Amino acid sequence: MKSIKKFFYAALITAGLATSFVACVDNDFDQPEIMVPEYEGTSNTAIADLKAKHTNGEFETIEEDLVIEGYVVSDDTEGNFYKQIIVQDSREGATGGIEVKINEKGLSSMMKPGQQVFIKAKGLVLGDYNGLVQLGGGTFQNGKYTNLAGIDPGLIKDHIFLNGLPVELQPKEVSLEELKDNDLYNSLVSTLVKITAAQFEDADGTLTYAEKDKSSNRDLVGPKGNKLIVRNSGYSNFYDEILPQGSGTIVGVLSKFGNDKQMMIRSLEDVDMTGDRFDGSTGGGSAGEVTLGNSVTSLNEAFDAIVNYEDIAFEGWNNVYTEGTRKWQGKEYNGTKYAQASEYNSKDAKNVSWLITPGLDVTNAENKIFNFETKNGYNTGATLKVLISTDLATDVNSATWTELSANIASGTADKYSDWVKSGDIDLSGYNGVVYIAFKYEAEVGTKGGTFQIDNVKFNTAATPPADITVTELNEAFDNVTAESDVALEGWFVGATAGDRNWIGKEYSGNKYIQASGYNSELDAMEAWVVTPGLDLDAAANKNFSFETKAGYSKEETLEVFIATDFDKDLTAANWQPLTVTLAPKNATGYSSEFTNSGDIDLSSYSGTVHIAFKYTGSKDNSGTWQLDNVKFNYTEGGGDTGGGDNGGDTNAASLFPGSDFENWDTFTGALNSYGLKDYATQSTDAHNGSNALLLKGTPTKNDYVFTATVPEGFDATGKTKIVFYIKGTSGKSLSLNVYKADGYDKFNLGDYSAAATIEPSSSNSYTGTIDTSGEWVKVTLNITDVALQTTAGESLFALKVGKEQAYDLLVDDITIE
Numbered sequence: 001m002k003s004i005k006k007f008f009y010a011a012l013i014t015a016g017l018a019t020s021f022v023a024c025v026d027n028d029f030d031q032p033e034i035m036v037p038e039y040e041g042t043s044n045t046a047i048a049d050l051k052a053k054h055t056n057g058e059f060e061t062i063e064e065d066l067v068i069e070g071y072v073v074s075d076d077t078e079g080n081f082y083k084q085i086i087v088q089d090s091r092e093g094a095t096g097g098i099e100v101k102i103n104e105k106g107l108s109s110m111m112k113p114g115q116q117v118f119i120k121a122k123g124l125v126l127g128d129y130n131g132l133v134q135l136g137g138g139t140f141q142n143g144k145y146t147n148l149a150g151i152d153p154g155l156i157k158d159h160i161f162l163n164g165l166p167v168e169l170q171p172k173e174v175s176l177e178e179l180k181d182n183d184l185y186n187s188l189v190s191t192l193v194k195i196t197a198a199q200f201e202d203a204d205g206t207l208t209y210a211e212k213d214k215s216s217n218r219d220l221v222g223p224k225g226n227k228l229i230v231r232n233s234g235y236s237n238f239y240d241e242i243l244p245q246g247s248g249t250i251v252g253v254l255s256k257f258g259n260d261k262q263m264m265i266r267s268l269e270d271v272d273m274t275g276d277r278f279d280g281s282t283g284g285g286s287a288g289e290v291t292l293g294n295s296v297t298s299l300n301e302a303f304d305a306i307v308n309y310e311d312i313a314f315e316g317w318n319n320v321y322t323e324g325t326r327k328w329q330g331k332e333y334n335g336t337k338y339a340q341a342s343e344y345n346s347k348d349a350k351n352v353s354w355l356i357t358p359g360l361d362v363t364n365a366e367n368k369i370f371n372f373e374t375k376n377g378y379n380t381g382a383t384l385k386v387l388i389s390t391d392l393a394t395d396v397n398s399a400t401w402t403e404l405s406a407n408i409a410s411g412t413a414d415k416y417s418d419w420v421k422s423g424d425i426d427l428s429g430y431n432g433v434v435y436i437a438f439k440y441e442a443e444v445g446t447k448g449g450t451f452q453i454d455n456v457k458f459n460t461a462a463t464p465p466a467d468i469t470v471t472e473l474n475e476a477f478d479n480v481t482a483e484s485d486v487a488l489e490g491w492f493v494g495a496t497a498g499d500r501n502w503i504g505k506e507y508s509g510n511k512y513i514q515a516s517g518y519n520s521e522l523d524a525m526e527a528w529v530v531t532p533g534l535d536l537d538a539a540a541n542k543n544f545s546f547e548t549k550a551g552y553s554k555e556e557t558l559e560v561f562i563a564t565d566f567d568k569d570l571t572a573a574n575w576q577p578l579t580v581t582l583a584p585k586n587a588t589g590y591s592s593e594f595t596n597s598g599d600i601d602l603s604s605y606s607g608t609v610h611i612a613f614k615y616t617g618s619k620d621n622s623g624t625w626q627l628d629n630v631k632f633n634y635t636e637g638g639g640d641t642g643g644g645d646n647g648g649d650t651n652a653a654s655l656f657p658g659s660d661f662e663n664w665d666t667f668t669g670a671l672n673s674y675g676l677k678d679y680a681t682q683s684t685d686a687h688n689g690s691n692a693l694l695l696k697g698t699p700t701k702n703d704y705v706f707t708a709t710v711p712e713g714f715d716a717t718g719k720t721k722i723v724f725y726i727k728g729t730s731g732k733s734l735s736l737n738v739y740k741a742d743g744y745d746k747f748n749l750g751d752y753s754a755a756a757t758i759e760p761s762s763s764n765s766y767t768g769t770i771d772t773s774g775e776w777v778k779v780t781l782n783i784t785d786v787a788l789q790t791t792a793g794e795s796l797f798a799l800k801v802g803k804e805q806a807y808d809l810l811v812d813d814i815t816i817e
Contacts, residue, residue: 037162043069048096054126062121073192075266079236088191092170097190101136103150114166176222199247210239225311229262248273258773288396290318295359298459306330316358324348328355341440342450353440359433365459368428372456376409377416381447416684469533473632480504490532498525507688515615517622533608539633542603547594549626553585556617558625566610589654656708659814687725687812695807707798716788722781724814731805733768737798739789766802
């Protein structure tokens with residue numbers, strides 16, 4: 001346990017607030033005296049300053065004589081708060097608050113809402129619950145986890161003092177739109193707020209505040225589509241009450257769980273929603289109504305300003321639906337932001353969603369070209385059409401729309417496509433102002449799927465790469481954007497066959513660039529990336545070097561060329577091949593490490609040269625080549641040795657063929673005769689590479705999802721851990737079997753939200769839940785004392801799930817190190 005070099009001492013007097021009330025008073029007797037508690041000291045630390053001493057994931061014992069003061073804003077009378085009080089620093093206009101854990105029920109009988117308290121924190125401990133800072137009485141072990149303990153009831157009087165009688169609280173009034181500001185939100189966590197305009201998104205006259213004995217999330221939505229989770233206990237007195245269907249205000253304590261913004265109400269008296277429901281959006285009404293703004297002569301929308309999972313609300317754009325209630329939402333994955341339409345988990349029978357550009361002034365645009373990119377996945381019949389209108393005024397239904405011819409991504413029922421460029425759409429046949437709409441249409445349960453759009457452009461001619469010559473180069477690709485075409489100053493990317501380029505990639509903190517034909521429909525692919533000009537005459541050291549890695553190799557090739565006459569035209573230059581050392585090909589996975597090319601002597605050349613890396617592949621020859629640490633005339637040590645798909649650990653290797661789930665046939669071919677459960681499928685939401693394993697469903701029993709067997713030539717010598725990554729949620733946890741010659745060891749994740757090392761257990765257990773807050777989280781199994789099975793064909797590794805609870809969980813990159 002980490003200690004703060006300061007001491008905080010706290011003490012609470014459990015004062016009896018005895019108050020008697022009678023209808024009539026007999027003058028022969030004195031009225032009972034009201035006992036008013038009084039604290040004679042003062043505070044010396046603000047709540048916000050105390051919280052600032054905490055580092056997430058750590059525990060800090062307060063060693064200074066620190067005293068905070070504030071007002072209790074929680075109330076456990078109705079059972080939505082349990083063994084905790086929430087204290088904010090003032091009656092109104094609070095600037096900080098904190099949750100105080102106490103091992104006692106019925107705390108509101110001692111500390112009612114509005115009660116001023118002084119807390120002496122010396123000897124108490126700061127901790128957090130997935131980012132929510134808490135103050136407690138110590139720590140305790142729960143299996144492999146260390147948790148923050150509540151203050152013991154016998155010590156309450158030593159740490160918490162009451163002062164005066166409870167007073168009326170004035171919650172801070174805020175809108176859901178204002179709470180999009182993360183700085184503001186974080187400053188208000190653990191304080192009482194009043195949301196000024198909101199309604200429960202899914203209130204349908206039957207949905208209750210919570211399920212019995214199970215905490216439940218209910219989404220608030222504001223007039224502009226902004227959302228907030230209301231977290232309700234299944235043990236509260238109001239869990240089975242029907243959510244109000246109107247709109248209005250709601251009072252509660254703000255909280256957080258990872259990246260999720262949450263609120264907890266104290267009782268139904270905090271909810272006042274009797275007004276008419278509003279649309280819950282901006283830029284258009286519920287029946288396709290639009291609000292037109294100023295037209296533009298150019299457009300370059302990369303959706304960088306979206307808020308993840310919130311309806312898009314950009315100036316000039318309209319986002320409406322004409323059937324159902326779904327709109328286009330902002331989404332972010334692996335650093336890329338985009339717009340998305342999907343019927344997944346929709347409660348509507350049909351969804352028709354429109355995302356409409358600002359008016360495009362074709363007449364005054366110099367370059368009348370429009371283009372964009374799309375991606376499509378899990379498609380069972382959903383469609384995306386791109387439409388143009390010259391007469392849009394107030395409603396999409398009354399406008400005249402013409403479909404434009406464009407390349408639209410086409411995914412499959414079980415995975416996503418790559419991003420597909422629309423091609424240049426010539427609008428020179430139009431005059432005046434036009435509007436372009438992306439119309440998504442799906443029927444829930446029968447014709448579903450997800451469409452994503454990005455990089456919507458009009459009158460934005462591509463800027464040719466600058467003609468740059470360098471005397472030294474040390475490119476570790478730290479400035480590339482993952483999953484986007486390489487765009488580095490002085491570098492040139494292009495294709496002489498197909499439309500795929502080299503793209504940026506990132507894994508476990510290491511960035512590199514990659515070319516691959518995987519999951520493409522290209523009969524031929526030739527992707528080039530070319531260095532800036534290298535000035536050999538001015539360079540003292542004329543050596544050139546780089547590093548490569550190969551994965552899932554087939555007949556694709558990587559070639560390295562040099563030219564003295566390159567001028568941004570790949571086909572016109574006189575390219576000469578260089579003799580280099582490349583990474584060995586690997587048909588069943590990735591190389592365990594990047595391979596250095598060795599020093600390539602360019603001293604036989606003079607003047608300025610360019611070095612080109614040419615990837616040649618196709619949909620059939622679709623292996624991957626990765627490139628990193630390109631150097632010229634650079635002699636200093638250090639540098640990134642790469643990391644690629646095994647996270648930079650040169651001792652890491654795939655645990656079994658296909659354990660990174662890139663090649664589905666390779667993965668399923670590595671399993672025993674029981675195969676794979678039908679709720680386990682391939683997903684393109686990957687930790688690294690293109691694919692991962694998705695567990696989505698509710699198992700009816702404690703299942704073996706799969707059991708992988710020992711591959712030929714398997715060698716576990718010196719290996720001490722099995723590592724993999726998970727992302728998502730599950731109502732029960734995971735259990736893993738790691739097989740030995742004489743049985744197997746069991747590893748149980750339990751409650752899991754942050755990276756941890758798991759030790760062997762005596763039995764399989766699925767107790768606990770998983771919630772990674774939308775992030776990939778590392779899991780490490782300690783196999784130091786496990787003598788792994790090495791006989792080919794015998795069981796090696798099994799993944800198990802618990803019964804009768806939902807799993808929506810991704811698993812990826814299972815390695816042994």
